[in-house]
Amino acid sequence: MPMKKSFALVFALAFALVLSGVALAYPGGGTASQTVSFEVTPIHAIAVSGDPAPLVINTASAGSEPDDAIDSSTTYSFTTNYRGSVILASLDSDMPYGVTLSVELAVPTGYGVPEGYVPLSGSGQPVVFALDAGCWSGLAIGYKLHAPAEAGYNGSDSRTVTFTLMGEL
Numbered sequence: 695m696p697m698k699k700s701f702a703l704v705f706a707l708a709f710a711l712v713l714s715g716v717a718l719a720y721p722g723g724g725t726a727s728q729t730v731s732f733e734v735t736p737i738h739a740i741a742v743s744g745d746p747a748p749l750v751i752n753t754a755s756a757g758s759e760p761d762d763a764i765d766s767s768t769t770y771s772f773t774t775n776y777r778g779s780v781i782l783a784s785l786d787s788d789m790p791y792g793v794t795l796s797v798e799l800a801v802p803t804g805y806g807v808p809e810g811y812v813p814l815s816g817s818g819q820p821v822v823f824a825l826d827a828g829c830w831s832g833l834a835i836g837y838k839l840h841a842p843a844e845a846g847y848n849g850s851d852s853r854t855v856t857f858t859l860m861g862e863l
Contacts, residue, residue, distance in 0.1 A: 736776040740859040742835065743769045748850075749795075749839040763839040770799065770857065771831035778862040779806075779825040782818035786854040789814075792845025795853060797821060798836040805830070811838050818858060825859075 749763035772781070783797050796811040799821050806825040813819070841847055 734775065736774075736861055738772075738774050738776065738779060738859040738861070740770060740772045740781070740857050742857065743771075746835075746837055749837060751839060751841050754843070759842050764836065766834050766836040768835045769832045770835055771833065772825075772859050773829045774825060774859060775827050776861050777827050779827075779859055780820055780861075780863055781822040781825065782858045782860065783812065783814055783821045784818040784856050784858070785814045785816055786856070788816050789853065790845070790847045790849075790851070792842060793847050794838075794840040795855075796838045796840070797855060798838070799857075800834040800836075801825070802828070802830050802833070811836070814853075814855065820863065821857075 746765040746768045749765055751760045751763045754760040781799060783799075785795065789795055794813045796813045798811045799808060801808045801822055804826075805828060807823040809821050809823070812821045
């Protein structure tokens with residue numbers, strides 16, 4: 695038998711004996727276990743891309759109501775691990791008498807139920823229902839300002855719209 699092959703055979707046998715000796719030195723083996731506790735809390739994160747341009751109502755056809763001002767230049771993103779989430783929208787203060795600011799949020803197809811344009815007020819209004827768990831970004835926000843002639847409102851102002859993503863109502 696060549697020297698290299700016999701050396702390899704002797705080494706392999708020695709290694710096997712060492713391993714078997716380890717097994718013999720520790721009969722029955724040993725085990726240890728741990729209990730790992732874990733928790734995943736509901737996550738409701740929502741963000742918007744920025745402020746839309748001012749909504750300006752400045753046209754009407756004679757004998758017709760003023761044209762609504764519409765903007766859909768901003769987007770929102772959300773992450774939730776809670777099935778059946780809802781998004782509420784509210785204003786920091788109510789609109790002037792007769793003037794309505796509405797919002798519409800786009801929803802990924804099959805992942806929630808949009809409400810269309812929802813008039814906003816100082817209390818939270820549901821704008822999306824039954825959101826499924828997931829992560830989405832770049833979803834459209836649409837705003838519509840409606841000021842009928844009868845409201846008699848002339849002027850400018852601003853409101854802060856707050857979106858709240860939460861578990862079901």
